Amino acid sequence: MDSSEQPVTSDAGESGRGKKAPVRVGAVIALALLAGFIAWIVIDRSGNDAATTTTPAATTPATTGTTDLTSKIGPVAASEEVLSALAANVGHPVYWAGPIAGRTYEFTKTSDDLVYVRYLPKGVAVGDTRLNFLIIATYPFRNPYDALKKVANGNEVKIPGGGIALVDTRQPRSVHFAFPGAAYQGEIYHPSPEKALAVATSGTLQPVP
Numbered sequence: 001m002d003s004s005e006q007p008v009t010s011d012a013g014e015s016g017r018g019k020k021a022p023v024r025v026g027a028v029i030a031l032a033l034l035a036g037f038i039a040w041i042v043i044d045r046s047g048n049d050a051a052t053t054t055t056p057a058a059t060t061p062a063t064t065g066t067t068d069l070t071s072k073i074g075p076v077a078a079s080e081e082v083l084s085a086l087a088a089n090v091g092h093p094v095y096w097a098g099p100i101a102g103r104t105y106e107f108t109k110t111s112d113d114l115v116y117v118r119y120l121p122k123g124v125a126v127g128d129t130r131l132n133f134l135i136i137a138t139y140p141f142r143n144p145y146d147a148l149k150k151v152a153n154g155n156e157v158k159i160p161g162g163g164i165a166l167v168d169t170r171q172p173r174s175v176h177f178a179f180p181g182a183a184y185q186g187e188i189y190h191p192s193p194e195k196a197l198a199v200a201t202s203g204t205l206q207p208v209p
Helices: 080-090 144-152 193-201
Strands: 014-018 021-024 073-078 103-109 115-121 135-140 157-159 163-167 174-178 184-189
Touching: 073 080, 073 115, 080 103, 080 115, 144 163, 144 174, 144 184, 157 193, 163 193, 174 193, 184 193
Parallel strands: none
Antiparallel strands: 014 021, 073 103, 103 115, 115 135, 135 184, 157 163, 163 174, 174 184
16 A cells, blocks of 8 residues: 555546536545545435535544534544544544554544545655545445445445445546445545555455544
8 A cells, every 4th residue: 555656636626426516626635536426426416515625724633522513623643543533523434444554644524524534654744735645535425335336237346344345437546335234435545546446355444443
């Protein structure tokens, strides 16, 4: 899971979370590009729910209580212990790819309840604008397992834990995944499509403990 690849350009900067509601990608939160690709296929959203993703101001993470789903957090740097506390406060599972030595975990939660865990190598500052790094997203989705299976149409990949994954053919650096019975879908972003899929099938995907 080396993150030394060259920066990814912003040609993947827009996607539609709804058929009539494009979402513009924020440069810092690379995973903003993730949450829309499957949603616009599966759910015909109506109304004007277009949103622009911006970088939240850094905040001091709370370690007690439960976060309001509309509140923003981060981006903030977190150790494994702090990451666990932040995830617990969110009030629902937050996926990650497990611990990786030499990485700082960057935690971000948007007002739309999209949660991102980004893996930053040593020397990379929180909020770095490059799209070079492994990121795991978690976002609310109705019946994500069934929806993803329907969209996959037999092209899904079985992953450890009983879940399935699907490579986004329009953005192969993004791999969607879901587990049976979950109310949240997950997504992996990596500048290398091969490594994104490798993370999906590695068996490391799980809620932050």
